[in-house]
Amino acid sequence: MPIPATPAVDRSLLRDDVFGRLRDAIVDGTFAPGEQLKDGDLAGWLGVSRTPVREALLRLGQSGLVVTHPGRSTVVSALDPHAERDARGVVAAMHELAVRESVGHFSDAQLDAMREANRRFGVAIELGDVEAALRADDELHAIPVRASGNHALATVLDQFTPVIRRAERLRFGSFDGQASHARHAELIRLCADNDVDGAAMVAFDTWHSLSTTASPGNEGDAEASARPLPEKD
Template identity: 65%
Template sequence: MPIPAEPAAAIDRRLLRDDVYRRLRDAIVEGQLAPGEQLRDGELATWLGVSRTPVREALLRLGEAGLVVARPGRSTTVSSIEERDVRDARDVVAAMHEVAVREAVAGLTETDLAAMRAANGRFHAAVQHGDVDAALAADDELHGVPVVVAANRAVAVVLEQFTPVLRRAERLRFSTLGGRASVARHEELIDLCAAGDAGRAAAVAFDTWHSLPTAREGG
């Protein structure tokens, strides 16, 4: 869809570059900026109410994440959802969550586990009601608990880069019955974490993310 005519909300200058990146990333993941759409830094800058410099920096980061395709001297466009990109991102993201859970289990508190269970409850309700945005938000919250507890900066950086590619595909998954299988996996993950079984919990975390089918695998 075209870039909205109305200006976006003002951005905190202290976090300008990251905010511009995240707003453009979210617009792509949520489909506001559609695959194949041409991105002109001047138009984006006007929409976000910033100069062109942070927009150009954000587009470079989005290119590294595989969300946009830049053709030097020609144009920058939103990338299509390619099977290979989804598969590669899936493998990396699954491995990072496996590491995070393995490192986090010993440090998870009852409060952490309760937060994960509550998030899974919201996830289940969202999937049942076909609320994709709420399902993804709850899923992020649930899996984010071990990532925060693990406090592994390398894992966090890699997830920040590659999860958005996977989220574009997941928006399709969670709008179908396929997303409901994740509820049971989440429950198993939380139970294993509560039991202190780091090895099996890490394996379930890996399988939860690695179960996302690519276009070919999903039929």
């Protein structure tokens, strides 16, 4: 009797998980600008083979979060103000479009979810909990994106939002986080009033107002390159 064919294992979830964990480790500062990323070390840390790690590094390179020098090394990119400016413009435009396509179609439950996310965002800002603020901010802005039903828009945001995440982390750790809380409240009010132009303008300004955070000289940070990988979960 012949051996039955074994269904192919879907590796997409593994690839996405590896990509997400490496992306988040760069955004949250676990891997610092200028730090060298070795696929073998990363594979050991994540408990996977080198293949999904290499694929993830390629995707991170497309997002501008790492820089690969062929035949030499892959390092975390410096906080480049020009790259952040370009990504900020794209992300702001996508969120403006998401709001334009969503206003008038929000359910009461969706608006309530935005209000609840902003409430938690405000509490997190008051407590200085940057991670909680970022999670709440993600949840709030994801609602118009999902409501738009525009998958192309969501794909663009997945690529470019991580580039400006490092700017967001500094912003939400400062007094400017209160300004974001007020902008969120105004955005929700305008969405509830079905004010397409007003809501779209606030959505654009919320993202476009993020300041750049680059500091020169990070590319060659030898101390960062020598740091050990974080403990495996």
